[in-house]
Amino acid sequence: MLSIVVSNYNEHANLERGVLEQMYRHLKGVSYSWEVIINDDGSTDGGDKIIEDYAKNHPGFRMIRGKHGGKAAGIWNGIQAAKGGIVLFTDMDQSTPLKEVDKLLPSFELGYDVVFGSRGKMRHNFSPLRQISSWAFRSFRRMLLLHDVVDTQCGFKALKTEVARKIFPLLSVIKNKRTISKGWTVSAFDVELLFLAEKLGFRLKEIDVTWKNEDTSVSKQKSFIGESVDMLKQIIQVKINDLSGKYDQK
DSSP, X not given: OEXXXXXXXXXXXXXXXXXXXXXXXXXXXXXXXXXXXXXXOOOSSSHXXXXXHHHHHSTTEEEXXXXXXXXHHXXXXXXXXXXXXXXXXXXXXXXXXXXXXXXXXXXXXXXXXXXXXXXXXXXXXXXXXXXXXXXXXHHHHHHHSOTTOSOSOOXXXXXXXXXXXXXXXXXXXXXOGGGOOOTTOOTTHHHHHHHHHHHTTOOEEEEEOOOXXXXXXXXXXXXXXXXXXXXXXXXXXXXXXXXXXTTOOO
């Protein structure tokens, strides 16, 4: 079974345009069993009601509620509730459509433990400023960590569930709840996730997927500059943690 985990925080606009139905249209045609687990992260825009109503009429969809803690915490809540042998986490806006998982799943049969989507080096619908900042972020990160990985930040990653349950509790944002990301903020937990997977000896595979910015949410209180600075700080912290032996297995 494939467990699909989505963290929801103030996604009313995306929900209104039918992203759940988009997921369902793909899933009802696949040959494998599946479930969709949506963790509501304390939404304040009424989107949770849309999810609840949809799940009542669509078997396989269910909503759980977690404390307001950010995307990583929401995904972790979903992973803990997952019943499938493989767990995929994806974004509610479906900038990478769910059908792209069909590109990821065959790699598990080849022995990979973590298979993740990549947007490549270009970002459709990004302004020139965001294109430049994305390039700078990738270049800086690859100097310090995950040298062979092009894109750590694509919100479309699949892991063997047993592997996900080993790695997520080790993430700083999960271990230290005082620094857990708030609201819509994504943070650089993806970098630490992939770095730990690599360090622990799991096999990683990066696969190009279709991606186009489809996020129509207007209630997330975005701060692009603040998020970018915070993510850079977190990458440096991951490197410091590694050099100081905090990730060494005892």
